[in-house]
Amino acid sequence: MPVAMFAGMITGILFAGLVGLVASRVNQRRNPEAEDERMAMVKAQAGSTALRIAGGVAFIGWVADNLLAYSRGEAIQTITPWSIMLLAIVAIYDLSLAYFLHQYSADGGEEVTKKDVASTALTAAATLLVFIPMIAHGEFRGDRGLYYVMIGTIVLQVAAVLWLLFKARRSFRSAGGGHA
Amino acid sequence: MRNRIRELREAAGLTQEELAKRLKVTRQTVHAIENDKYNPTLALAFKMARLFQQPIEELFIYTEEE
DSSP, rough: OOOHHHHHHHHHHHHHHHHHHHHHHHHHHHHGGOHHHHHHHHHHHHHHHHHHHHHHHHHHHHHHHHHHHHTTTTTOOOOOOHHHHHHHHHHHHHHHHHHHHHHHHHHHHHHHHIIOOOOOHHHHHHHHHHHHHHHHHOTTOOHHHHHHHHHHHHHHHHHHHHHHHHHHHHHHHHTTTTTO | OOOOOHHHHHHTOOOHHHHHHHHTHHHHHHHHTTSSSOOOOOHHHHHHHHHHHHHHHHHHOOTTTT
């Protein structure tokens, strides 16, 4: 992997974390009650779900990568830097997605459209920056299979977030603005 | 678990927002409790009981089938 690409990925991951942190702090300052006991529970559930999804996707990615490597006559690797990177990236994505899903199931469209969409969307957008060096590069040398798995993961997750946003917005509107 | 939070809140003339502020939780948490989507912790349940000046078992009704 070229050094610039690796540096781009690391910078992207760090930047995504930083943006997520800033968004969370801003939200907390605007609404000090946002971190109540139920929200803490939702976050814990989201973390647990994200870990399971990330583990599952990373395993599938690792198997797919090795199957493709095997079909090309290359040696099978038990663990590669890409596997670790994939796990880290998928975990970041899944954390925001799982948080969104748990919050949606706990509150319906109200909560997510009122204040947490911004931080979720910002985190997702910042995480996308991780992939810019890869996309600019065109393909992974010798790891094209994994590239497709990762692109597939991004497309599915972006589609899921858009679908949830659409549903949440519709539910928010039908609830007459969300105020009781 | 069922509860009478909505009934008591309305009787006290409070909005969800006002009750949430007094309990130091989000309005969404009040909404979730009223709709039986979330069972509060014991601490929050006692806080509610104190606020409405009712015994805790008057606020939360445990149903056997659960």
